[in-house]
Amino acid sequence: MTADSAIDEPQVVETIGQRAGRGLRWSLLGTFITKMGSFAMGLALAHILAPADFGVYAIAIAATAVLMHINDVGLIAATVQWRGKLEDMAPTAASLAMALATLIYGLFWLAAPAFAAAAGNREATGVVRLLALIIVIDGITAVRSGALMRNFQQGRLVTANAVGLVANAAVAIGLALHGTGPASFAWGAVTGAAVTGVMVFKFGEVPFRYGLDRAIARRLLSFGIPLAASLGVEAFVTNVQFTIIGHLTGPVLVGFYLLAFNVSSWAQNTLGQAIRYVSVAGFSRLSEDNDAALSDGVQRSLPLLVIVVAPIIALTSALARPLIGFLYGDRWEPAAPVLTILVALTLVRMVTGLCVDALMGAGATRATLWLNLGWAAVLFPSLWVATQHDGIRGAAIAQVGVGFVVAIPLAAIALHRSNVKLGPVATALIRPILAAVLAGVATAAVVRYVGSIEFFQLAIGGIVGVAVYVPAAIPRAQLLEWIQLIRRRRQPAAALD
Known part of the structure; x- marks a missing residue:
């Protein structure tokens, strides 16, 4: 049996509820560990950096969070929700996700100065450009992340996220202690995302193939584009507040x-x-x-x-x-x-x-x-x-x-x-x-x-x-x-x- 067929064949001995319950337990454990680690890192940085440094980073978050939700055009969720064999859609989905993530990053790199100025702090331009690199990493690993969630293999995601968090903390705190300022957040986040991405790419067990089937692409995009727009607006709702507040206060x-x-x-x-x-x-x-x-x-x-x-x-x-x-x-x-x-x-x-x-x-x-x-x-x-x-x-x-x-x-x-x-x-x-x-x-x-x-x-x-x-x-x-x-x-x- 291939890895792909194992992903798509239902487990007879387990109900959906049992598989989801097992996945949820892994998710809760892993998310608790990673969030406690993030909390400890944030606590350390709050004692090292000034409130104004957090303000610069808030502007970068406001931009990157929106892009992270639209860069894969909903292809992670489309992978989870796909009705059919995963190996049929994986090459097309992987190609679309990687190409679109790279294109979006290039466009935003050009727009970053105007965005930072609109948020009231031109100094945030470099941090915004650096932090936005995460979307490229996310686009490369999108289909494999979706495959892990589709098969309720949250334990592997937990491992990848935990190792990435360790790398994030080591880089961010080290740079902050050396006076890097708000860029320490961004370098840590990009490093952590890269480490997590490498592990997800290895764990995903999806054939390393790229291609474009137009029928599959239309089906993926008809599901993914409205979802990406929705999640982009959701992220905008959550994060544009920092831009508005930064501009006014x-x-x-x-x-x-x-x-x-x-x-x-x-x-x-x-x-x-x-x-x-x-x-x-x-x-x-x-x-x-x-x-x-x-x-x-x-x-x-x-x-x-x-x-x-x-x-x-x-x-x-x-x-x-x-x-x-x-x-x-x-x-x-x-x-x-x-x-x-x-x-x-x-x-x-x-x-x-x-x-x-x-x-x-x-x-x-x-x-x-x-x-x-x-x-x-x-x-x-x-x-x-x-x-x-x-x-x-x-x-x-x-x-x-x-x-x-x-x-x-x-x-x-x-x-x-x-x-x-x-x-x-x-x-x-x-x-x-x-x-x-x-x-x-x-x-x-x-x-x-x-x-x-x-x-x-x-x-x-x-x-x-x-x-x-x-x-x-x-x-x-x-x-x-x-x-x-x-x-x-x-x-x-x-x-x-």
Whole structure:
């Protein structure tokens, strides 16, 4: 049996849920390890570099993140969702991904000075050009990354990402200590991406062939172009804020905002990335059966997602000041009020992200485009006005408000049009959301009476918040059922020992 046929033949002994569950466990473990490593690296750099350096890097991120989502024209997702043999489409997909990534990088290299000037800092040009090299690496490895996700081989992706992170940290911290400034971020990121790319290319087990079949190309692009446009708009929604805020407030304040945004995104970056590694493939397989299977998958996934994420948001908001002070020091204190508000955006991004994954799995990529276009159309003017009125705090309020009022309803409408029934979901979300509010209030109240030592505020406030949330959010019968399920999963492992 060839590597390609092994990718495409279904495993008789495992259900889709079992394979996705195994992949999700690997994704969660790997994403947790890599995000903790990224957090440690960011913490070290925050103590070495100045807030203005973070502001320059924020401008580069704003550009590169958008390009990263459009450079492969949706071909990673198209590989995961492909109906048929992978070896038939791999040469065409690989050729398209590599050619388009190289073309996009060349065009952006020319446009980088104008972009940096529009963001209010011409000094960011070199960093933008350097960091954008990641899109070329991503284009070269696109099909192989998709093949790993398609076959739920998240363990290999975990290994590649972890090794790349080590290379990233070594280069970035080393250069920062030698006075390289914001370019240290970019050199570290490019080095890490190159190391990860080499490993993914090796692990992907896709024949090293390039070619162009016009029929396959049309089929790939009809799926991928709307998706790439949608993900590009999504990335634009997430990252253009740094350009707008940098233009209106300058590099120092946008540096504070970037730190708050990064801290607020911990849960989304860890759980959201791990879920996306398996959710597109899982929803795709479910949609092959019927709409009812896809609808049931969404109905099960969304409440569980909110149950996990809601307390993280509530406790982070209540503990924002001691968290920033304890981890980053007093000079980063202006980021705390922004974090208190901005962390609520995590719920918006994770809910809409899972909805987009379901739509992608169902092949409804045009619906994801309209969702993100609607979000962007309201967000950009709101963000501009709010930042002018109240600085970086106003920007945070605009992000969260538009997310809840516009983005989530648009995602619900898109799912409804794809025959996903959301009635049971709305009912299931009420209890965990109210419990999270109660936990946040309790945590904030406790913090006021435990003294000024930040460590004790975090420890005691966190314990109280969790103690309030769990019984309020999860029915006792369901909690006992989960505990029994965990024990049953552990029994086979104990028997093997």
